[in-house]
Amino acid sequence: MTELKQQEAYEFYRKYIYNEELINLLREYNIRIPGSISPQLWELFGAILTGDRGTGNYGADLTNYEVKSSTEGNSFEYQYHLRTGQNKLLKDMTIDHVFVSYSRDYRNITVRQLTGDFVSEIFQSWLPGLEERYGSQESNRRYRKSISYKTVITSGQVVMSVHEGVLIL
Numbered sequence: 161m162t163e164l165k166q167q168e169a170y171e172f173y174r175k176y177i178y179n180e181e182l183i184n185l186l187r188e189y190n191i192r193i194p195g196s197i198s199p200q201l202w203e204l205f206g207a208i209l210t211g212d213r214g215t216g217n218y219g220a221d222l223t224n225y226e227v228k229s230s231t232e233g234n235s236f237e238y239q240y241h242l243r244t245g246q247n248k249l250l251k252d253m254t255i256d257h258v259f260v261s262y263s264r265d266y267r268n269i270t271v272r273q274l275t276g277d278f279v280s281e282i283f284q285s286w287l288p289g290l291e292e293r294y295g296s297q298e299s300n301r302r303y304r305k306s307i308s309y310k311t312v313i314t315s316g317q318v319v320m321s322v323h324e325g326v327l328i329l
Contacts, residue, residue: 166320169209169271170327176201178266178325193265202229206258209271209320220251228307229260232268235306238286242294245303249290253280258319259312267325272316282307 174180177197186193206227207214213223221227228236236259240249254276262269286305293303321329 163211164209164319165211166209166327166329169205169320170322172205172208173269173322174325177205177269178322180325183265183267195264197229197262197266199227199229202260203227205260210258220248220255222255224255226252226255226257227260228257229262230309232261232263232270233309235308236312237304237306240290240303240305245290245294246287249283249287252276253283257307259307259316261309261312267322269320269322270318271320272312273319274312274316278315279307282311 183193203214203221206212206225207222210222210225212225214221215223228238230236238252240246256276257274257279259272259274260269261272286303289305290303293301318329320327
């Protein structure tokens with residue numbers, strides 16, 4: 161496992177994801193806190209944490225990691241497209257996966273990592289469905305599957321944790 165850069169990732173999180181000053185202003189003026197952070201910000205967070213770089217194209221988010229995010233308790237969705245889906249699914253079997261669970265106000269996050277070896281069995285079970293979906297070339301809908309929150313919390317290694325906006329691990 162690569163040496164992770166929790167402090168650098170935390171600084172990014174505090175500046176771009178959990179901007180306490182902005183959150184306090186939203187609360188003061190009774191304006192709803194936005195419901196989601198762009199996937200690109202979570203990918204950048206994952207890149208800073210792992211020291212990895214983006215691929216710059218479709219497929220895995222980073223060269224050696226896939227980054228997924230979801231509110232605490234929810235599953236993590238994967239989408240596979242017609243032209244690139246099979247290659248992406250095969251790549252997903254070989255890389256590690258970083259899962260970020262966050263509270264609705266972004267004040268708490270837990271980052272877990274699952275190895276490619278562990279998730280490859282899950283992805284292998286998805287392959288027949290993907291092949292069936294796109295085998296006829298008639299379907300242009302995305303093939304969507306999810307890894308449950310329970311799977312991630314029971315099998316993933318916690319690699320970073322923020323509680324009440326403070327870095328714990």
